[in-house]
Amino acid sequence: MTSNSNDSVIFVGDKQPMSYVLAVITQFQKGAKEVFVKARGRLTSRAIDVVEIVKNKFIKDVKIGEVKISTEQMKGEKGDVNVSVISISLTK
Amino acid sequence: MTSNSNDSVIFVGDKQPMSYVLAVITQFQKGAKEVFVKARGRLTSRAIDVVEIVKNKFIKDVKIGEVKISTEQMKGEKGDVNVSVISISLTK
Numbered sequence: 001m002t003s004n005s006n007d008s009v010i011f012v013g014d015k016q017p018m019s020y021v022l023a024v025i026t027q028f029q030k031g032a033k034e035v036f037v038k039a040r041g042r043l044t045s046r047a048i049d050v051v052e053i054v055k056n057k058f059i060k061d062v063k064i065g066e067v068k069i070s071t072e073q074m075k076g077e078k079g080d081v082n083v084s085v086i087s088i089s090l091t092k
Numbered sequence: 093m094t095s096n097s098n099d100s101v102i103f104v105g106d107k108q109p110m111s112y113v114l115a116v117i118t119q120f121q122k123g124a125k126e127v128f129v130k131a132r133g134r135l136t137s138r139a140i141d142v143v144e145i146v147k148n149k150f151i152k153d154v155k156i157g158e159v160k161i162s163t164e165q166m167k168g169e170k171g172d173v174n175v176s177v178i179s180i181s182l183t184k
Contacts, residue, residue: 042134065161069180070144082144
């Protein structure tokens with residue numbers, strides 16, 4: 001696995017939550033001090049699930065920092081659509 | 093409409109987001125200083141949509157305060173299930 005400056009951002013997509021839980025744990029094991037879990041649209045609820053599973057089942061001492069919500073414009077089939085975005089900071 | 097101490101909490105459910113947007117606006121019009129938008133499970137993404145619509149389309153000077161995420165145990169058909177919860181504070 002290559003290392004780059006985006007390593008500590010996990011974008012939550014359509015896979016099972018556990019895939020992203022493992023991705024977060026891996027980042028901390030590789031020495032990350034802060035990991036951001038991000039998602040768009042209906043997947044924002046999955047990002048919250050991922051963070052709660054990490055905290056409750058795997059890394060009990062992880063701290064949930066700032067939870068930011070915002071809106072991004074994305075190009076849809078019928079023009080631009082507004083999509084909600086979440087970014088959750090996790091630190092050890 | 094009757095007034096009680098829960099007036100400033102809006103629970104987001106299965107209706108269209110605009111129903112909850114209007115509920116939030118109504119609370120502020122009735123003099124609420126702080127309104128909490130809460131939701132559980134997959135509806136947490138709808139709570140974020142509601143807050144973003146209020147802020148971007150209706151009450152431009154509303155401030156998004158603390159966004160709390162947590163887990164609640166709910167009784168499901170096959171025993172207890174963990175459900176993610178979001179609570180978003182809005183102030184004017």
